[in-house]
Amino acid sequence: MIAGLLSGDAPRSRILSALLLAILVALALAPFLFPGTRPLDVAAKVCVFVLLVASYDLLLGYTGIVSFAHTMFFGIGGYGVAIALSRMEPGWGAIALGTVAAVALSLALSFLVGLFSLRVKAIFFAMITLAVASFFAILASQLSDFTGGEDGITFKVPELLRSRVATYYLVFGVALGLFLVLLRIVNSPFGRVLLAIRENEFRAEALGYRTVIYRTLANCLGAVVATLAGALYALWLRYTGPNTTLDFSIMIDILLMVVIGGMGTMYGAVIGAAIFVVAQNYLQEAMKAFSGAMQGIPLLPDLFHPDRWLLWLGVLFVLSVYYFPAGIVGQLRARKKA
Amino acid sequence: MSHPVLETRGLTIRFGGHVAVNAVSCRFEPGTLTAIVGPNGAGKTTYFNLISGQLPASAGQVLLHGEDVTRDAAPVRTRKGMGRAFQLTNLFPNLTVLENVRLAVQARAGMGLNLISMWNSHIELIDKAENFLARVALAERRTALASELSHGDQRKLEVALLLALEPDIFMFDEPTAGMSVDEVPVILDLISEIKQQKDKTVLLVEHKMDVVRSLADRIIVLHQGELVADGAPAEVIASPVVQEAYLGVPARG
Ligand SMILES: Nc1ncnc2c1ncn2[C@@H]1O[C@H](COP(=O)(O)OP(=O)(O)OP(=O)(O)O)[C@@H](O)[C@H]1O
Numbered sequence: 400m401i402a403g404l405l406s407g408d409a410p411r412s413r414i415l416s417a418l419l420l421a422i423l424v425a426l427a428l429a430p431f432l433f434p435g436t437r438p439l440d441v442a443a444k445v446c447v448f449v450l451l452v453a454s455y456d457l458l459l460g461y462t463g464i465v466s467f468a469h470t471m472f473f474g475i476g477g478y479g480v481a482i483a484l485s486r487m488e489p490g491w492g493a494i495a496l497g498t499v500a501a502v503a504l505s506l507a508l509s510f511l512v513g514l515f516s517l518r519v520k521a522i523f524f525a526m527i528t529l530a531v532a533s534f535f536a537i538l539a540s541q542l543s544d545f546t547g548g549e550d551g552i553t554f555k556v557p558e559l560l561r562s563r564v565a566t567y568y569l570v571f572g573v574a575l576g577l578f579l580v581l582l583r584i585v586n587s588p589f590g591r592v593l594l595a596i597r598e599n600e601f602r603a604e605a606l607g608y609r610t611v612i613y614r615t616l617a618n619c620l621g622a623v624v625a626t627l628a629g630a631l632y633a634l635w636l637r638y639t640g641p642n643t644t645l646d647f648s649i650m651i652d653i654l655l656m657v658v659i660g661g662m663g664t665m666y667g668a669v670i671g672a673a674i675f676v677v678a679q680n681y682l683q684e685a686m687k688a689f690s691g692a693m694q695g696i697p698l699l700p701d702l703f704h705p706d707r708w709l710l711w712l713g714v715l716f717v718l719s720v721y722y723f724p725a726g727i728v729g730q731l732r733a734r735k736k737a
Numbered sequence: 738m739s740h741p742v743l744e745t746r747g748l749t750i751r752f753g754g755h756v757a758v759n760a761v762s763c764r765f766e767p768g769t770l771t772a773i774v775g776p777n778g779a780g781k782t783t784y785f786n787l788i789s790g791q792l793p794a795s796a797g798q799v800l801l802h803g804e805d806v807t808r809d810a811a812p813v814r815t816r817k818g819m820g821r822a823f824q825l826t827n828l829f830p831n832l833t834v835l836e837n838v839r840l841a842v843q844a845r846a847g848m849g850l851n852l853i854s855m856w857n858s859h860i861e862l863i864d865k866a867e868n869f870l871a872r873v874a875l876a877e878r879r880t881a882l883a884s885e886l887s888h889g890d891q892r893k894l895e896v897a898l899l900l901a902l903e904p905d906i907f908m909f910d911e912p913t914a915g916m917s918v919d920e921v922p923v924i925l926d927l928i929s930e931i932k933q934q935k936d937k938t939v940l941l942v943e944h945k946m947d948v949v950r951s952l953a954d955r956i957i958v959l960h961q962g963e964l965v966a967d968g969a970p971a972e973v974i975a976s977p978v979v980q981e982a983y984l985g986v987p988a989r990g
């Protein structure tokens with residue numbers, strides 16, 4: 400039963416299992432364990448980013464595709480729901496329509512980008528995705544009648560979702576379900592072909608796999624899941640704007656989360672997103688407390704001034720990438736093997 | 738008239754000004770093993786690359802069962818029955834030995850686009866893969882990563898991937914190069930087993946003359962990209978052109 404849910408891909412490390420279980424329980428009981436708006440907000444963000452990062456890992460970690468268009472698909476999901484809910488009766492029908500339309504658009508875009516450019520060298524593909532994503536971000540800010548421009552769109556949600564707890568469980572449930580679907584995909588016969596392509600595309604072709612089909616399909620799957628993550632995020636925030644979805648800094652965040660958690664592991668997305676989102680939200684406060692406690696000692700209070708939090712986040716990442724090149728999950732699994 | 742299994746007509750490739758394979762026309766019949774010999778840089782591997790589609794021909798054609806496959810990409814030709822083992826070991830380094838073979842078995846079974854089932858649940862594919870590993874005497878190393886294998890074992894795995902494709906045409910490119918003496922017989926026995934099957938066609942690039950002599954039904958000689966001799970082993974080996982071109986003995990007269 401559990402093996403089936405995890406698609407036969409157990410964490411394979413006791414510490415990792417414990418960490419994952421702790422995160423799962425924390426997220427599942429978040430509304431009761433951490434009362435208050437802010438913690439629940441952080442928990443919902445973790446759920447959304449676990450899904451977003453896992454879908455990116457499908458591309459980067461499993462298939463070896465470097466794409467910078469992931470936030471574009473995330474944004475398409477967010478805008479799909481936002482536009483539908485702001486223009487129609489704010490009901491489930493609008494959510495469904497917005498989501499379906501967004502998924503269709505993402506599918507078409509990822510298919511086209513994939514088909515035209517996955518044949519070329521990885522670096523060109525990365526550039527093309529970067530160009531398409533930038534173009535899309537500009538488009539979103541220009542079509543302000545439609546997208547609300549830089550201000551974004553604030554919208555009403557259906558009756559049921561006016562309860563934060565209910566919305567939270569929608570986000571949590573969908574994210575968990577889709578994560579398990581991704582876990583199944585990477586552990587399917589198809590998933591192993593993706594690994595084969597990452598390892599040696601030339602040989603995968605020689606075995607009879609038409610790799611462009613596999614890469615395009617992976618690209619489309621990643622895009623669809625990112626779109627759904629975007630729709631969830633919009634429902635949670637009741638708002639979609641460039642800075643919550645399309646911003647390039649989010650793309651960088653995704654990359655960092657994948658790398659810190661461990662590429663090509665899926666579980667890395669859980670660990671990476673949890674650590675990153677929590678750090679992003681609480682590091683500043685931790686530093687404030689620390690800086691306060693250090694009052695009177697020269698230099699230290701300044702060094703740990705809350706305004707320096709980004710600097711420290713950066714330092715943490717450089718250290719973690721330097722010491723765990725295989726990411727946290729890779730490190731934990733390797734330790735067990737040794 | 739029935740078609741040969743495989744035929745090349747005027748097959749040519751140019752790299753800039755250098756003609757690596759020059760208008761090679763040749764037919765291959767089932768149930769035979771053809772050895773392809775020639776000095777280093779003669780174009781043997783390049784000829785293979787043209788046949789199995791790793792390189793695009795500059796001119797000429799490749800015909801498979803009479804069908805022109807010159808424009809088909811490598812994976813398409815593989816699905817049509819061509820199987821290739823590479824001279825330079827070409828594996829999936831960070832996957833296990835079993836996973837490597839399993840990928841070939843799965844390609845052959847056409848199951849690559851199955852996204853829903855668990856990789857581990859296809860017992861029949863795993864059994865098949867284990868069986869091919871046993872045939873190259875690698876069963877014990879099944880859980881090792883391909884990159885952890887010794888050179889000789891990597892060569893065996895390379896051969897196992899070819900076996901697992903169960904092709905009509907087996908193309909071996911120096912399969913025993915760099916293997917230790919006691920590992921070689923396993924591979925040679927396998928090749929001679931394959932050639933016993935009347936519907937299989939084997940192409941073997943090989944430098945070791947004793948191997949060629951014991952296995953080949955026919956030898957073709959490539960020299961500077963051209964086919965310079967073709968015939969029964971004893972005849973070809975004795976011919977002056979081979980003595981000169983391949984063995985470096987100057988031809989008399
Ligand atoms: N991709 C390529 N680009 C340019 N030149 C190439 C390429 N591939 C092969 N060649 C050249 O074509 C010639 C034939 O090489 P090939 O590898 O086919 O020889 P070979 O007969 O297999 O030799 P060996 O016995 O050493 O394996 C060589 O001169 C080689 O440098």
Ligand SMILES: [Mg+2]
Nearest residue numbers: 781782783824
């Ligand atoms: Mg060669």
